[in-house]
Amino acid sequence: xxxxxxxxxxxxxxxxxxxxxxxxxxxxxxxxxxxxxxxxxxxxxxxxxxxxxxxxxxxxxxxxxxxxxxxxxxxxxxxxxxxxxxxxxxxxxxxxxxxxxxxxxxxxxxxxxxxxxxxxxxxxxxxxxxxxxxxxxxxxxxxxxxxxxxxxxxxxxxxxxxxxxxxxxxxxxxxxxxxxxxxxxxxxxxxxxxxxxxxxxxxxxxxxxxxxxxxxxxxxxxxxxxxxxxxxxxxxxxxxxxxxxxxxxxxxxxxxxxxxxxxxxxxxxxxxxxxxxxxxxxxxxxxxxxxxxxxxxxxxxxxxxxxxxxxxxxxxxxxxxxxxxxxxxxxxxxxxxxxxxxxxxxxxxxxxxxxxxxxxxxxxxxxxxxxxxxxxxxxxxxxxxxxxx
Amino acid sequence: xxxxxxxxxxxxxxxxxxxxxxxxxxxxxxxxxxxxxxxxxxxxxxxxxxxxxxxxxxxxxxxxxxxxxxxxxxxxxxxxxxxxxxxxxxxxxxxxxxxxxxxxxxxxxxxxxxxxxxxxxxxxxxxxxxxxxxxxxxxxxxxxxxxxxxxxxxxxxxxxxxxxxxxxxxxxxxxxxxxxxxxxxxxxxxxxxxxxxxxxxxxxxxxxxxxxxxxxxxxxxxxxxxxxxxxxxxxxxxxxxxxxxxxxxxxxxxxxxxxxxxxxxxxxxxxxxxxxxxxxxxxxxxxxxxxxxxxxxxxxxxxxxxxxxxxxxxxxxxxxxxxxxxxxxxxxxxxxxxxxxxxxxxxxxxxxxxxxxxxxxxxxxxxxxxxxxxxxxxxxxxxxxxxxx
Numbered sequence: 087x088x089x090x091x092x093x094x095x096x097x098x099x100x101x102x103x104x105x106x107x108x109x110x111x112x113x114x115x116x117x118x119x120x121x122x123x124x125x126x127x128x129x130x131x132x133x134x135x136x137x138x139x140x141x142x143x144x145x146x147x148x149x150x151x152x153x154x155x156x157x158x159x160x161x162x163x164x165x166x167x168x169x170x171x172x173x174x175x176x177x178x179x180x181x182x183x184x185x186x187x188x189x190x191x192x193x194x195x196x197x198x199x200x201x202x203x204x205x206x207x208x209x210x211x212x213x214x215x216x217x218x219x220x221x222x223x224x225x226x227x228x229x230x231x232x233x234x235x236x237x238x239x240x241x242x243x244x245x246x247x248x249x250x251x252x253x254x255x256x257x258x259x260x261x262x263x264x265x266x267x268x269x270x271x272x273x274x275x276x277x278x279x280x281x282x283x284x285x286x287x288x289x290x291x292x293x294x295x296x297x298x299x300x301x302x303x304x305x306x307x308x309x310x311x312x313x314x315x316x317x318x319x320x321x322x323x324x325x326x327x328x329x330x331x332x333x334x335x336x337x338x339x340x341x342x343x344x345x346x347x348x349x350x351x352x353x354x355x356x357x358x359x360x361x362x363x364x365x366x367x368x369x370x371x372x373x374x375x376x377x378x379x380x381x382x383x384x385x386x387x388x389x390x391x392x393x394x395x396x397x398x399x400x401x402x403x404x405x406x407x408x409x410x411x412x413x414x415x416x417x418x419x420x421x422x423x424x425x426x427x428x429x430x431x432x433x434x435x436x437x438x439x440x441x442x443x444x445x446x447x448x449x450x451x452x453x454x455x456x457x458x459x460x461x462x463x464x465x466x467x468x469x470x471x472x473x474x475x
Numbered sequence: 476x477x478x479x480x481x482x483x484x485x486x487x488x489x490x491x492x493x494x495x496x497x498x499x500x501x502x503x504x505x506x507x508x509x510x511x512x513x514x515x516x517x518x519x520x521x522x523x524x525x526x527x528x529x530x531x532x533x534x535x536x537x538x539x540x541x542x543x544x545x546x547x548x549x550x551x552x553x554x555x556x557x558x559x560x561x562x563x564x565x566x567x568x569x570x571x572x573x574x575x576x577x578x579x580x581x582x583x584x585x586x587x588x589x590x591x592x593x594x595x596x597x598x599x600x601x602x603x604x605x606x607x608x609x610x611x612x613x614x615x616x617x618x619x620x621x622x623x624x625x626x627x628x629x630x631x632x633x634x635x636x637x638x639x640x641x642x643x644x645x646x647x648x649x650x651x652x653x654x655x656x657x658x659x660x661x662x663x664x665x666x667x668x669x670x671x672x673x674x675x676x677x678x679x680x681x682x683x684x685x686x687x688x689x690x691x692x693x694x695x696x697x698x699x700x701x702x703x704x705x706x707x708x709x710x711x712x713x714x715x716x717x718x719x720x721x722x723x724x725x726x727x728x729x730x731x732x733x734x735x736x737x738x739x740x741x742x743x744x745x746x747x748x749x750x751x752x753x754x755x756x757x758x759x760x761x762x763x764x765x766x767x768x769x770x771x772x773x774x775x776x777x778x779x780x781x782x783x784x785x786x787x788x789x790x791x792x793x794x795x796x797x798x799x800x801x802x803x804x805x806x807x808x809x810x811x812x813x814x815x816x817x818x819x820x821x822x823x824x825x826x827x828x829x830x831x832x833x834x835x836x837x838x839x840x841x842x843x844x845x846x847x848x849x850x851x852x853x854x855x856x857x858x859x860x861x862x863x864x
Contacts (some may be wrong), residue, residue: 087490087714087717087718087721088490089489089490089491089493090487090489090490091486091487091488091489092486092487092489093484093485093486093487094483094484095482095483095484096482097480097481097482098479098480098481098482098733099480100478100479100480100481100733100734101476101477101478101479101734102478104478294714295714295717295718297698297701297702297718298694298695298698298718298721298722298725301693301694301697301698302691302694304690304694305687305690305691305693305694306687308690309686309687309690312686313686324476325476325683325684328476328684328734329476329684329686329687332476332687332733332734333687336687336730341725341730344487344489344721345489345490345717345721
């Protein structure tokens, strides 16, 4: 186990109807908020009005900025920063999923910063302060409601980049599983892939002796694998939706990273897919991860055997570890397919004429490689993309 | 799953040698601390001097108060409160195990309170403020380093009472597994029982659909069951000590309670054992838990079957759920015995002449019962104590 520092201070308010008290919670942090959201779905479902009512009842004033798109854009972030400055906003309230929350985080980072907030994402500067961010979550997937990460897309060049800092941890997150009853099946499935990918990026590590976090990773994966098919069959099954929602947070609040080095190559590779083709992040991950696994699993076959046996209930063939490992990868791929996700680039209708460009654009470290479990060169990334065809 | 609020903001600084930076961390909260500790062991191991050096290097001034005993006493808490007031202390730094941390928490609660701090434990008042508490942990067991709970013994009547509040959450906890290499085997084993009891109090619930937290509970239990025997054979096995130490925190920081109602009868019953006979809390739990389980398991046999199968690797007898459940309880009892713990009152050399007194003294709720999984009357508690003979 490696040394680590872990602090996840986000206050989680979880359960039926909890969003009715969002105004009171906001009030602990100020009296003027930016109400930030995406498309019109929160107006259709009535959530928009319930939040407005709760803010009003608590005597909290707000300005609003909707229109966050999936793969949230830098230009809207810039707009939000201006608005917060003009209106002297105390807190950014994100009502939505990961895109809205990430957009809110970037706005919160940008408000007290004199330069362009993109500097943080480009690795040119570090923040010294940020506005607090609060969340009403509508989509269990990104885990952004309690994570220290934030991913923004710069339209100029379609660069999608992440930036992690403790300032990104929301001060509170309201999580009502009922709000996810109306999610379309495809979004539910994409969320599953996103949650599972967050766990698997951490699970495939070269750090020895990480037994507790291994088992906690397996717990989250098994709960998702069991409950996603239930939520797809019965969209308003509260218990299944609740298990999925809490799992999504724990998959990415940093707990499962404690004492171990994660990989994250698949996320970087996927960023180029969704950056260029604007596919759903979870769908892109469902395509990249099986290919990545097939390409790297020989680096530590026993880790993949453990994954196959404990997570996918593969009966271990003690005389064929590679076969056992591959059966785990096969079952994962079949699971993705069974819940309606693409598992190849062809499924995503992505042609193979820009694979080289994506491999080259994939963000590398100073040594020119991406990933930790296996350090991948541009050629390796290209090979993985070809395996994903 | 039940609605819940969860916030565990303690900053965990975990790993080899981390305590060298305790001064810098303290400095974020003030310049004058109460250095609170137990017996002389931290002086023998050199930890005392390392903390003094680190505080000095950071320019932090301190007053000290040692002498915390197991089952920490109210009289020393009163002394600490006076000292903090006289010396205008900014933070209470607990260097030790659960007893030292709980004593520090009670001091921190008492400093800004005009009445007697026991009021909180007696249920007569609620705190409105507290000093921050920081921790350098030497004993993985109580989980107090990140929990909201605190247990104090009032010498007058030997009343042992717990009190939970968000104010009890330490602001930071330094956790270096190397500091636990010198723990005597019995203390290591008592710690294991304490950790496992914290998980099992949560595990045995009537709340349906708690799959994620069930699996996380099982993860912690399996890691303890595997690593305690290793730590007993090889006291300086860093990896085993690290797994145990991190498990001890996660067992009791509230994560495993999210969305479910725990039981806690065994803790209340044990409080009377260790309150009257001053036995180690973990040892008392190893005696009470098997008896409690045998008395209540028919309330939900399937939950005990799951416990037996998943935690203790019992092969399920599908035609004999009670037999499967009992085999799990038997294996747990055997495990406690195998690591050198008492599993009966006789093992603890506790006579049976005061069982009735203990059953009567065990703290009950307003309805006169204790526990949630099964609501136990005084007679039930007496029966459990008799089963534990």
